[in-house]
Structure formats: C-alpha cells, structure tokens
Amino acid sequence: MSNIRYEIGFEQLSKIDGEAGHKVVDSLKDVCPDLAKYTIEYPFGDIYSRNGLDLKSREIATVAALTALGNCQPQLKVHLHAALNVGCTEEEIKEVVLQMSVYAGFPVALNGMFVVKEVLAERLAD
Template identity: 80%
Template structure:
C-alpha cells in the first residue's frame, strides 16, 4: 500500500524533529492549518524522504542555510536539535556554523553559534 505524502511526512517529521516538530505544527493549527499540512507534505513528505542524501547530510545543509540566512533563530534551533537527533556531532555542527562565517559573515555565524549554545543548554549538555 502506498503511503500518502502526509503520512510519509509525519513519519519523517517525528524521526527528525520529534517533539519540536510537533510543536511547530501545533502552533499553526489556530492560525493556518494549511501551512502545517504543506510543511508536513512538501519538506518532510517529498524532500526529506528522497533517497539522494541521508538525513544527517540534509540536516547539515539545513543548518548551514539557516545559519547563513541569519534571521531565523527559531527554525535554526529546531534544525540544530534535528541535526543532533540524526547523528551529527557537536563538533560537526560547530564546524558547519563556523564555516558559514566565511560565506555569510561573522554576525550570522555568531547568531548561529549562540543558537547552538541555547540548544545545548536546553538539552543539558553545557552550563
């Protein structure tokens, strides 16, 4: 039986983002449930489920992009957690953020590193 994009997306979301992903989806229910549905179907049901990259590589790319954008800390924090959830090490994530200083500038890298510190503190990894 073929799973729907939505079902595939829900499974991917749970595997990658866990509770953080569910909180994002739940936060949209009262304002725009369609955006929640599209978020499940397209990124997670279509893109994250593709065979060309493993989840770790996809999260490295996502952390790099969100760090470079420099203005999406809430989404970056969700994906920093996701990167840890799918097997990225703290060192790998720090190196990705540091690499962005070359291409996105120091403010973006600083914001990314501070977001990562917050994530680690929330996960009780550092004081």
C-alpha cells in the same frame, strides 16, 4: 481520505524533530492549518524522504542554510536539535556554523553559534 505525502512527511518529521516538530505544526493549526499541512507534505513528505542524501546530510545542509540566512533563529534551533537527533555531533554542528562565517559573514555565524550554545545547554539540562 488518506494523504500519503502527509503520512510519509509526518513519519519523517517524527524521526527528525520529534516533539519539537509536532509543536511547530500544532502551533499553526489555529491560525493556518494549510501551512501546517504543507510544512509536513513538501519538506518532509517530498524532500526529506528522497534518496540521495541521508538525514544527517540533509540536516547539515539545513543548519548551514538557516545560519546563512541570519534571521531564522527559531527554525535554526529546531534544526539544531534535529541534527543532533539524526547523528550529527556537537563538533560537526559547530564547524558548519563556523564555516558560514566565511560565506555568510561573522554576524550570522555569531548569531548561529549563540543558538548552538542555547540548544546544547537545553539538551544538557534535560
């Protein structure tokens, strides 16, 4: 049985996160396959595929939100890679994280910037 939401979501996930997104989904299959399915269908099949914002804008918003939450470093790391994959520059990403220091505080901005540093180092090493 075909699930169009899943198909659209998987296509969006591939464009945005590539292998990193697939690894997250695969890591859930043995513990909670439904969560993997929902992660593809709702965020990527329903939200990321909407008109109104391009992928770059959606990733900027996501990086800001994950930085502000302060306890989502693994997800922030995935979305920092995604932001770079869809056209965000290093400067734009650093400015988004820095902006969060004003509204979410210095600790979360510092933590976010350390994740940025890690992601940039990984990409440089590849």
